[in-house]
Amino acid sequence: MQKHDPKYVQADDMELIKASLQGDRLAFGEIVNRYKSMVARTVKGMLGDTVFAEDLGQEVFIKLYNSLSEFRGESKLSTYIQKIAVNITLNEIKRRKRFLSMFSHSDGSEIHEIDIPDTDDEERIDARELVTKALQMVEPKFRVILMMRLLQGYSTKETAEILGLPIGTVLSRLSRGQEQMKKILKGL
C-alpha cells in the first residue's frame, strides 16, 4: 500500500503538484491517496462496483498526471479531478452503449431492469448495493447529476461548474432524475 508520506501529509495541493511535476512519485502518491475515495464514488457510483471500475479509476489518475502541467490552480484540484473522472466515466458509458447497440435495436435510453434479490421490506438490506443498482437503472445524463448529489454531496452550483452546464439544466435534470429514481425504487 502506498502510505501517506509524512513529508507530504501537511502539504497543500499546489505543493504536491509542483513536486509531482519534478518527478517525485511520493508527492503524486499523496494526491492519489487524498482523492481516491472521491474518484471511487464517481466511477463506482456510475458504473457499478466492479474490478473494471478500479481500472477506470486508475485511468483518471493517469490522465490527471499527464495534464498536471496544464493545471493553473484556478479551480480546486478536487474539482479538476472530478471533471476528469466524470468525463472518463461518461465516455465509458457511451462506449458501452455503442457496443451494446451493435447487438440490439435498443437506443439504450429506456430504464434497464437489473435483477436485485427480493427482500422483505422489513429486512435489512445492503444499502450500497441498493443505491448502486438503482443508480445503474437511471439514464446516464440524469445518473451523473444524481451521483454528484447523492454520493459526493455537491451543491447545484458545484455540479453545474463541474459538468459545464447551466444551473437551470442541472436543476431540471435533478428533478427528472429524482422522478426516475422514485419509480425505480418502487420496483426494488
Added chain:
Amino acid sequence: MKKEKLKELIIKSLSGEEPDHDALRQLEEAGVSYSFSDDFAEKVVNRIYSARQSEVINVDFLSMFNRAFYRIAITGIAAIILLLVSLYISQGSLSIDSFFGLGDGFEESILCVLTGN
C-alpha cells in the same frame, strides 16, 4: 437500515436545490460508501512511472540510433568525395559513367557474361 427507510433517505437526499447533508451522512453511515483496493495508489504510481521509464528507454534508443546514422552518413559522404577526387586525378575529368565505373564496352561485356559467348 430497513429498506423503506433507506429509500426515503435516498429520495430525501435528492430533494431540494441544495444537498441535505444530514440525509447524506445517514446514507454513508448505512454503508453507502465506495473505495478502491488498498494498493490502489501504489498501482497507479507504478503504472505511471513504469510507463515513463519505458518512454525514457525509447528516447535513449532513438537518440543513439540517430547518432549512429549520422556517423554512417558522414562516413559515406566522405567516401564518395574521396572516390570523386581519385577519379578526377586518375582520369582528368568527371562523368557519370566514370563515377559508376561504366565504360564504352559495358553493354557488350554484360551480354557476354549473360550469354556465355
